[in-house]
Amino acid sequence: MILVNQITDDYSTLADAHVLPATNVGFQAGLSIKTYIKSTTTPIATVYSPRTEIGDTLAPMVASFSSRGPSIASPGILKPDIIGPGLNILAAWPVSVDNVTTFDILSGTLVSCPHLSGIAALIKSSHPDWSPAAIKSAIMTIADMLNLEGIPIVDRSNIPADIYSTGSSHVIYDIKPMTRGSSMT
Incomplete structure (x- = not known):
């Protein structure tokens, strides 16, 4: 089964579990598939063995479900302040009666918040005298406006994300002096 995103989700794909063999595709890809199916009486598709992809060049990307600014309560305040990893994150997961694995692929604030909290904790350990505001400012x-390919971070429509989607941009979560040019200490 091929599941096609709604137009509002466009290129965003989530790692969902299904009871049938299935795949998710973006809205535009879905339109192309539908056009192909209608163009022939004998459509053919090939399914390749699944593989783990590391280093997706479009990462990071603003997810379709991410909050957008400005703040409704205070339109003069830009929100979000910053974005972090929160889409299809491999995470530890408690074993329960219904679950025999110790991991899951999750999306949302529940996985983004720990990344940002960990970064704040690392900064606080290096600078114990810094206030919460100073840590947030750092x-x-x-933050980086570019993805792994060195082009602007994109949103769910695969176009450069605007400041109302990214805030100050995407947190650098793998900062190293050799990759970013300076250290935090």
């Missing part, structure tokens, strides 16, 4: 100041 995180926002070093």
